Amino acid sequence: MxxxxxxxxxxxxxxxxxxxxxxxxxxxxxxxxxxxxxxxxxxxxxxxxxxxxxxxxxxxxxxxxxLGVHDEVMDRALRAAHVRCVAPRGGHVDVPGTLAVLPRxxxxxxxxxxxxxxxxxxxxxxxxxxxxxxxxxxxxxxxxxxxxxxxxxxxxxxxxxxxxxxxxxxxxxxxxxxPSSVALRGYLHHPELAATLRELQIVWHPRLSGGYGWIFPGPGGTFNVGVGLTASHASEEGGRASMREVNLRRMLDTFAAVHAPAAGLLARGELRGDWKGAPLRCxxxxxxxxxxxxxxxxxxxxxxxxxxxxxxxxxxxxxxxxxxxxxxxxxxxxxxxxxxxxxxxxxxxxxxxxxxAHVNRLPWLADLVVWRARRSPRILRRMSAVLEERQNPGRLLSWRGMTKLMFE
CATH class of the missing domain: 3.50.50.60 (FAD/NAD(P)-binding domain)
Known part of the structure; x- marks a missing residue:
């Protein structure tokens, strides 16, 4: 063109x-x-x-x-019933919500x-x-x-x-x-996996410390796969924020090493376009x-x-x-x-x-939340309410919230 x-x-x-x-x-x-x-x-x-x-x-x-465009968007998007939160030790919980994926x-x-x-x-x-x-x-x-x-x-x-x-x-x-954060994503076409992986997945792991990985299934058997690093401007020089040293491609390889679906997509999925990185302002x-x-x-x-x-x-x-x-x-x-x-x-x-966001730097907290949510429908409802913005995330992820999770 x-x-x-x-x-x-x-x-x-x-x-x-x-x-x-x-x-x-x-x-x-x-x-x-x-x-x-x-x-x-x-x-x-x-x-x-x-x-x-x-x-x-x-x-x-x-x-x-x-804006009057919701029906048109949803006609083209892939709908999902929940987001799967995957903790470092491999446990997961499926948080229900009104979810969909459509390429930008x-x-x-x-x-x-x-x-x-x-x-x-x-x-x-x-x-x-x-x-x-x-x-x-x-x-x-x-x-x-x-x-x-x-x-x-x-x-x-x-x-x-x-x-x-x-x-x-x-x-x-x-x-x-x-920027506040940085991310890397690519589109991988894998129709066979699309038949079974229908939920959004977010993965925390110590080797992804400071960030997380994601797999979001989109229309036509294509997955949006990526990694993000939060607080990417954390270091200071002369009172001014500067970027931390980060290698997002290496972080993507780590994601594949710690999460089997990511490994399968990177190994057998067909890359559509290029891997692309971008800053975020939060x-x-x-x-x-x-x-x-x-x-x-x-x-x-x-x-x-x-x-x-x-x-x-x-x-x-x-x-x-x-x-x-x-x-x-x-x-x-x-x-x-x-x-x-x-x-x-x-x-x-x-x-x-x-x-x-400190859960991204202390991923063991994700283990605790997922462990409790798997055993408590009430806590799972609270996680869903966070997704729906009807619940303060600090009540789950503050130190006080952690204490309540342990002893409630």
Whole structure:
């Protein structure tokens, strides 16, 4: 396929949304449906690949229903009844939930097309270069495509550019260049295994200390297989976060060494595409959420959970919240205050998942939780409630929670 020349851009719009992933497209679709003049741009032509686990948990299902695309997504996704949590000693527990898997290439395209159907104009490939400024206020953006630069004036700019640091730096909102976590994933086609492995699997093991492995069965007998390392920016140099030394390919080999289904997939599955790595921004940290004339949303604002690495649902949710802050109108201060208050309202939940993430560094805790859940329907229900976001994960994975698990 030859290089695609970017389409002509308008000189101005009411809201310029930069990034057509879940957060950007959800925001654009909501605003356009309410009658706002929205221009949605992305550095890639859609459909395009995106590194992700592809798992859709209950918060994603809820947001997709709000956007009116849930039925279309589920028609193409592989549904699952539970997620299997595999502890270091090999014990496992199946946690029921509303679950599905659909590659991000398909999911993001569906949500982006919904934005266009609602009236948002879409243009790609255009990459964010820098904001246009009137004093301290952002009044648009300079975009680049195929060596051409174009300026678009806008009443508001929404930055939904994902985990990459350069757009945040260019926009003057980056507080930490290093990501929160890193992950590696590939697609392996194995129709025979697909007949029996129908659940999402998450695996903890001491040799994967600081992270975990996953196997998520997708449509057409293809599995999303990967490993993730949390707290990848843990080391500090001169007071600034920097990346830990990590070899994700070696971590993937370790995953295969400690988990038989992963070994079978890597040995006998047909690799579709390449193994790809990506950064993650978690816990609503690492970037300012706004500046005059500009709002930050989705993973650019850190919308991924630290404990699970799940980010699709929260990206969609933050995009909807950003749209609501803009749709209500008012002056700059009022819009920014609503946007920041909405994200701040999510912050306590993210902090609970940040605390729960210590199970990735102390995998023996997974052994304890799985051991108790296999013997206690009540604890299994609590794990399911965590998945559904009706239960505080700290009640299971805090030291106090561990004590209750031992003696209840």
């Amino acid at each position: 030859g290089r695609v020349s970017p389409p002509v851009l308008p000189a101005a719009c009411e809201v310029l949304v930069v990034g057509a992933g879940p957060a950007g497209s959800a925001c654009a679709r909501t605003l356009a449906a309410a009658g706002h003049d929205v221009l949605l741009v992305d550095q890639h032509v859609f459909p395009r690949d995106k590194v992700c686990g592809d798992g859709l948990i209950p918060d994603a299902h809820a947001a997709l229903r709000v 290439r398909d999911l993001d395209d569906i949500v982006c097309r919904a934005a266009r159907a609602a009236g948002a104009r879409f243009a790609a490939p255009w990459r964010f270069v820098a904001p246009l400024l009137d004093g301290e206020r952002v009044v648009g953006a300079r975009l680049r495509g195929d060596g051409i630069e174009h300026e678009v004036r806008a009443r508001w700019v929404v930055l939904a550019t994902g985990a990459a640091a350069p757009p945040l730096v260019a926009a003057g909102v980056c507080e930490r260049r290093a 816990s609503l940290g690492g970037a300012r959420w706004s500046r005059p004339g500009l709002l930050v949303t989705g993973e650019a604002a850190g919308s991924t959970y630290a404990f699970t690495g799940e980010g699709i649902g929260k990206a969609l949710e933050t995009g909807l919240l950003t749209a609501a802050a803009l749709a209500e109108g008012g002056d700059d201060a009022a819009v920014r205050a609503r946007h920041e208050a909405a994200l701040a309202g999510l912050k306590p939940r993210f902090e609970l998942y940040e605390k729960a």
